[in-house]
Amino acid sequence: MVHVVDVHVGKRIRQRRWLVGMTQQKLAECVGIKFQQIQKYETGANRVSASRLWDIADALEVDVAFFFEGLKTDEACNTTADSIPADMMGDKEAMDLVRSYYAIPENQRRRLFELARVLSDVA
Incomplete structure (x- = not known):
């Protein structure tokens, strides 16, 4: 492993x-x-x-x-x-998520980032 x-x-x-x-x-x-x-x-x-x-x-x-x-x-x-891809940039889903994230307007993107951080702390 x-x-x-x-x-x-x-x-x-x-x-x-x-x-x-x-x-x-x-x-x-x-x-x-x-x-x-x-x-x-x-x-x-x-x-x-x-x-x-x-x-x-x-x-x-x-x-x-x-x-x-x-x-x-x-x-x-x-x-x-x-739980972590060996090569994050080689993972299609991760790259799609990054592209989608940067397509969101900056003020909304910051709020989404904070939400993701809270959710990851809870998990």
């Missing part, structure tokens, strides 16, 4: 790699592994060991803590990966 922390770390690896304009192949070469392993890390399919995360952080020129930024403790403890 995929763990939400592994998915989060993988997304952060991908975000940083894209930001610095590095390919999966180049990152893999820097770290000394095959690019397919980078793919598995980025999707959360494989867990990144501490030493490998250290090497990836060095290659991407960030602190190891970067990969955990934005991760909330309650998400890591109480959320299952089944």
